[in-house]
Amino acid sequence: MNEATRERFFGYEHAFAHPFTCGVVIAIATALIVAPLIFKVFRVTVGVSDNTYRELWARWRTWIWICLGLIIPILLGSAWVIAGVFVLSLCCFREFARATGIFREKLIGLAAVLGLCLISFSVVDNYPRLFFATPILGIGLLAIITIPQDRPAGFIQRVGLGMMGYLFFGFSLGYLALFTADPLYRPLLLLLLVTVELNDIFAYCSGKLFGGRKMVPNISPGKTISGAVGALVLTTTLILVLGHWVIFPGTPMDSWRNLLIMGIGISGFGQFGDLLLSAIKRDLGVKDLGNVLPGHGGLLDRFDSLIIVTPMYYHFLSLLLGTLGQHQPERIITGLP
Secondary structure (H helix, E strand, O other): OOHHHHHHHHOOOOOOOOHHHHHHHHHHHHHHHHHHHHHHHHHHHOOOOHHHHHHHHHHHHHHHHHHHHHHHHHHHOHHHHHHHHHHHHHHHHHHHHHHHOHHHOHHHHHHHHHHHHHHHHHHHOOOHHHHHHHHHHHHHHHHHOOHHHOOOOOHHHHHHHHHHHHHHHHHHHHHHHHHHHOOOHHHHHHHHHHHHHHHHHHHHHHHHHHOOOEOOOOOOOOOEHHHHHHHHHHHHHHHHHHHHHHHOOOOOOOOHHHHHHHHHHHHHHHHHHHHHHHHHHHHHOOOOOOOOEOOOEOHHHHHOOHHHHHHHHHHHHHHHHOOOOOOOOOOOOOOOO
16 A cells, blocks of 8 residues: 555545635534524524424434534545445445345345445455446345245345345445545535535425425425425535535536536435435335434435435546546555565
């Protein structure tokens, strides 16, 4: 491992080298400090109910841990991000497996865990070809691992559920770790995480403010067309401003057309990721897939918007800027003589 790779994995000295990273950390810290004051003002002026008031405080406390869990690994170095994404993928797959009942299939779970390990190894090794081969390798293992049990009944269901969980909550989320090969992974990841989370907030606030027709009431009764449009407009505007002035000045991404496409993609695919999980929950007849995050539900309930948008974001940036991390040493482990 050369000095540049060691710096990328564990170097935190230059964590705030990019102004966007510094700005995001300050903005989040400020928001977390100001939020309790807003709660108290609402309590006095609007007359928030006791239940709502307690829920707001529960959400605020959870947001502190979420922000720490997301920001600290990004600041410390790519090795911490890769480890964090592996744990997140593992926990998300576990939530999905328990909700769908596939957790009873120990071999399916074993195959999924081995697939997640391979995804993480390919990122640590900086071996992109292996990373992009992990879907078919993982699917192949999931398809054959229970065949020696000689149980044809339920084969399609258990293998199909295993594949869905592995692809959505393993491979798709694995793209978060893949970003760490690029020297600008900190601002790129923070841009994605901040805009995706704000996209959810924009949709909620727009829907509450304007109301109107429900978008897909059988899947998500609370989501309105006005909320979706409001999120699309506000998130895209935010991407245009941040992309032009802070993140991508002087690069091929710095054009209104490219930033517009990316903004619409992040907002649209982020909302579809949310609706995807809502459809799964409605089919299962559950409100949340977990309770590890008080006020939010499970990890999947909080990070569902990243499922589809993260691969889109990565490939769109690679299309315009060139393969991310292309100048970093590849096959750090497997390429050794």
